[in-house]
Amino acid sequence: MQVEMKKHIFMLALLSFGAASPAFAYRAYVSNEKGNSITVIDTDKLEAIETVKVGRRPRGVELTKDGAELFICAGDDDAIQVLDTKTLSITGKLPSGPDPELLTLSPGGETIYVSNENDNLVTLIDVKRREQIGDIPVGVEPEGMAISPDGGMLVNTSETTNMAHLIDTKTKEIVANILVDSRPRYAEFKKDGSELWVSSEVGGTISVIDPKKRELKQKISFEIPGMSKESIQPIGISLTKDGKRAFVALGPANRVAVIDAESKKIEKYLLVGQRVWHLAFTPDEKYLLTANGVSNDVSVIDVAALKVIKSIPVGAFPWGVVVAPQ
Amino acid sequence: MKRFVAALCLALLALPAMAEPVAIKVGVLRQEHSRETLSILDIPAADDALAGALLGAIDNNTTGKFTGQTFDVVDEKIAGAADAPAALDRLTGAGVALIIVDLPADALLAASDHLKDSSALLFNVSAPDELLREEACRANVFHVAPSRAMLADGLAQYLVWKKWPRWLMIKGSHPEDELLAQAYRRAAKKFGAKIVEERVYEDLGGGRRSDSGHTQTQRQMPMLTQNAPAYDVLLAVDENGVFGGYLPYRTWDPRPVVGSAGLFPTNWDPGHEQWGAQQLQNRFRQNYRRGMNARDNAAWLAMRIIGEATTRTQSAAPDKLRDFMHGADFSIAAFKGVRLSLRGWSQQLRQPILLSDGRMTVSVSPQEGFLHQLTELDTLGLDQPETKCRLK
Structure with a gap:
């Protein structure tokens, strides 16, 4: 009876999606900071299907627009490695400068912007030519990088200067410096470019910036009963495509905050694994995956239900995560 | 240079405008520490503590490019406590009102007394004495170094x-x-x-x-x-x-x-590298060709606190800085996993304590399970209900 029922539902599902192969099977790539590896997850089965050995201390990961290549910041190798996502082999590296941690890709995919912490620079790399094409001086310990959806504005956060530097990508000049709270680590634009969100790990807040007016619009802070202020350390930010909801990883607070991105009110805290770093949606926004450093796993959040539905074991100290169509 | 000027002008658009670039001079008053150490690895360098302040000034100056502030260090190395009053007079005479102090407790108290009619503030980066934070606490002394x-x-x-x-x-x-x-x-x-x-x-x-x-x-x-x-x-x-x-x-x-x-x-060890500390250690070693010790780090942190306060208040006035540090929102990042803040009642910087074997960080306290109603950091040292400090 149950089998019958299942078959029935399956048929229904097929009907509603048409005859094409299921569109919801994606691949997630998780960087394991201590494991020196990338774990590949099938988001349909919600399990790890492959582990790839890469360079030392892999953290920031970014996919090319077509998903064919994965760029991996291998900090202890002072390089950005290029992984072919079909063959899962390293095909080369980009000259990043010392200890790369996070990078962002121009909307057209031709330029990589990477923070170069030792020299207080943002370094520009031409993807095709695989060479450095310039740099932009910023504050002390540049870290978070984001680019506006139209590609016109680059944002870099500097951890010790505590600023978001807004940079015109055409002139490569800083056009504004906005003070945010201590140790800004990550930046993310709303998909319509109307807001820029910056997380301050030590300050414990999110700064919402108006990129057009180039000014701080609002700060969001967090309160969790039974947790000290110090343990709430916002890092990764994911905003839904419609700009209505935000998810913020809270580090050692072991939670992801769900925020109404319009009213900026916190709706819920979801308990995930330990020391949650970065987040990534599946392209259909059905799931949100979280990389949990200390517990060596990835939590899967059902975005519609706002529930954590699974924990997937990965390598040692997962840090970054991205998802691509298979 | 052009880029610098452009960045500066635009920075002034984005931040509350300052009338003109402000030069902030920070004093370092220090006395040589004993060279009689059991291990030759611990013999203090000639720029002990000073190097931390210098690196803090370099960091602050990078930020200062965007905010129109410059930071300079004025070094006063004295032979003994008896020379402190003259050194303090030289510093205040040169317009220095923020002074990083690496002196023993009695000399620090004497310095505090000497400056009691001025607006100057002292930042204690080495003396661990409870007395300084308790019975003999002073309103013009902030303690960056942890107590015993x-x-x-x-x-x-x-x-x-x-x-x-x-x-x-x-x-x-x-x-x-x-x-x-x-x-x-x-x-x-x-x-x-x-x-x-x-x-x-x-x-x-x-x-x-x-x-x-x-x-x-x-x-x-x-x-x-x-x-x-x-x-x-x-x-x-x-x-x-x-x-x-x-x-x-x-x-x-x-x-x-x-x-x-x-x-x-x-509070610090040259072997500490977690929470991004590696970057600070690298910067220090590149500039001063040695590891950053606890006193260097406290002096760097004092300089960073001064930098944060002047950036955020757009003022270098000592009373503004004091108010900023006492404010509910004050916190500072120091590569120790959590924000550091101020115990307003004793002007002691609230901070985790590293446990080191001299090679690497073995653990960091507070330890899991030691609870506190406000912040676990206050399980370390004397807490507000037991304080004997009355700031004046």
Whole structure:
């Protein structure tokens, strides 16, 4: 009876999606900071299907627009490695400068912007030519990088200067410096470019910036009963495509905050694994995956239900995560 | 240069405008620390503490490019406490109102008294005395360095977590050693450990360097530690580095050494690299060709606090800085995993304590499970309800 029922539902599902192969099977790539590896997850089965050995201390990961290549910041190798996502082999590296941690890709995919912490620079790399094409001086310990959806504005956060530097990508000049709270680590634009969100790990807040007016619009802070202020350390930010909801990883607070991105009110805290770093949606926004450093796993959040539905074991100290169509 | 000017002009658009670039001079008043160390690796460099302030100024100046501020360090290295008043007068005469101080407690108090009619603020980066934060606390002194009680509590929490609650204490014969011993006795009581016996190592003088010195040391240390009641760790209480370093591997019973040797509590160690600390260590080593020690780090942090305050208040006035540090929103990042803030009641910087073996960070206190109604960091050292400080 149950089998019958299942078959029935399956048929229904097929009907509603048409005859094409299921569109919801994606691949997630998780960087394991201590494991020196990338774990590949099938988001349909919600399990790890492959582990790839890469360079030392892999953290920031970014996919090319077509998903064919994965760029991996291998900090202890002072390089950005290029992984072919079909063959899962390293095909080369980009000259990043010392200890790369996070990078962002121009909307057209031709330029990589990477923070170069030792020299207080943002370094520009031409993807095709695989060479450095310039740099932009910023504050002390540049870290978070984001680019506006139209590609016109680059944002870099500097951890010790505590600023978001807004940079015109055409002139490569800083056009504004906005003070945010201590140790800004990550930046993310709303998909319509109307807001820029910056997380301050030590300050414990999110700064919402108006990129057009180039000014701080609002700060969001967090309160969790039974947790000290110090343990709430916002890092990764994911905003839904419609700009209505935000998810913020809270580090050692072991939670992801769900925020109404319009009213900026916190709706819920979801308990995930330990020391949650970065987040990534599946392209259909059905799931949100979280990389949990200390517990060596990835939590899967059902975005519609706002529930954590699974924990997937990965390598040692997962840090970054991205998802691509298979 | 053009880029710099453009960045600067635009920065002024984005931030509350300052009338013109402001030059902030920060003094460093210091006295040479003893070169009589057990290990030659610990002999202080000529720029001890100063180098931290200099690096802090470099960091602040990078930010200052965007905010129209410049930071300079004015170094005053004195031979002894008697020279402090003249040095302070030189500093204030040169328009310095923010002074980083690396002096012993009595000299720091004298400096505070000397400046009591001025607006100047002092930042204590080395003296660990409880007295300075308690009965003799002063409104013009901020403590960046942790106190003895904070250090002792940091170590004690780890030992209790490790289930090593029986401590054999060997204490030096200097007054500071007794003060440190008091901090450990208090910590043992606070966290449920037991000092099974206390012994004293008399400092009979004499140098630390000698040819074949180890041959005597390896006979003396077993004798010093034999016939002890059952214990888990040997607690060395030796603030002046007279004997503590001789204890590891030479005890009668095979026991770990903690305290002033072996596993020691500190605000910083050149081997610390977590939470991005590696970047700070790299910057320091590149500039000064040595590792960053605890005093260097406290001086760097004092400079960073000054930088944060002047950036956010757009003012270099000492009273604005004081208000900023006392504000509810004040916090500073220091590569120790959590934000540091101020205990307003004693002007002590609230901070985690690193436990190091001199090679790497073994653990960081507060330890899991030591709870507090406001912040776990206040499980380290004297808390507000027990304070004797009345700031004036």
